[in-house]
Amino acid sequence: GENVEQHPSTLSVQExxxxxxxxxxxxxxxxxxxxxxxxxxxxxxxIIDIRSNVGEKKDQRIAVTLNKTAKHFSLHITETQPEDSxxxxxxxxxxxxxxxxxxxxxxxxxxxxx
Amino acid sequence: DTAVSxxxxxxxxxxxxxxxxxxxxxxxxxxMYWYKQDSKKFLKIMFSYNNKELIINETVPNxxxxxxxxxxxxxxHINSLELGDSxxxxxxxxxxxxPLNTEAFxxxxxxxxVV
Numbered sequence: 686g687e688n689v690e691q692h693p694s695t696l697s698v699q700e701x702x703x704x705x706x707x708x709x710x711x712x713x714x715x716x717x718x719x720x721x722x723x724x725x726x727x728x729x730x731x732i733i734d735i736r737s738n739v740g741e742k743k744d745q746r747i748a749v750t751l752n753k754t755a756k757h758f759s760l761h762i763t764e765t766q767p768e769d770s771x772x773x774x775x776x777x778x779x780x781x782x783x784x785x786x787x788x789x790x791x792x793x794x795x796x797x798x799x
Numbered sequence: 800d801t802a803v804s805x806x807x808x809x810x811x812x813x814x815x816x817x818x819x820x821x822x823x824x825x826x827x828x829x830x831m832y833w834y835k836q837d838s839k840k841f842l843k844i845m846f847s848y849n850n851k852e853l854i855i856n857e858t859v860p861n862x863x864x865x866x867x868x869x870x871x872x873x874x875x876h877i878n879s880l881e882l883g884d885s886x887x888x889x890x891x892x893x894x895x896x897x898p899l900n901t902e903a904f905x906x907x908x909x910x911x912x913v914v
Contacts (some may be wrong), residue, residue: 717900728889728905729842733809778900784854785830785893785900789842 687712691776691790698765699798706793709757717778718751718758724771724790732773733760742767765797800825805890805906812880813914819876820909822890829895830854831873833865833905836887848873849895880913887911 716737721729847855890906
């Protein structure tokens with residue numbers, strides 16, 4: 686089955702700096718890679734996603750890159766703000782018998798220091 | 800309108816009891832999930848249902864029994880609760896597989912505390 690590794694587990698940055706979170710996956714059949722943000726006491730919510738036919742995607746201060754050959758993808762947050770503090774999860778999604786199977790990374794706790 | 804709603808939000812119960820958590824989605828999705836999030840924040844898939852059929856059962860003790868009366872509902876019943884069952888349980892839904900997988904929408908979570 687799919688195995689998703691995520692690093693680092695914790696990350697502290699100064700406000701205004703950039704933050705990078707990296708994930709690797711094992712199943713070359715994975716074709717969809719969402720990133721979720723979970724604020725304290727809240728539900729995980731999608732912030733950005735990328736499909737396997739795309740190498741990079743950007744949405745304002747957030748960008749995601751995908752390297753299919755190396756089986757890794759990364760989340761980049763620029764000009765970090767205190768409200769970016771949260772736990773971030775990467776995920777890899779594949780079709781298993783015609784149904785979607787999503788495997789999550791272990792999460793990165795990002796702290797943005799004002 | 801709440802897309803994925805689960806009840807209750809908090810559940811405190813004694814060891815050995817049986818409890819249920821309910822989940823409903825109004826997004827018209829075919830696939831629903833139960834995830835367990837432990838104190839380390841790991842999100843672990845427990846079950847996945849597609850159109851009321853069990854698709855994924857990830858080595859969860861048989862004290863946990865999901866039930867899907869229709870594709871908009873996926874309830875979780877837990878028998879003989881143990882201390883280690885304390886966690887936050889998230890229900891989620893997404894569109895079916897096929898060539899285009901899609902994001903999962905999560906419920907607000909149920910914080911289960913077994914004392």
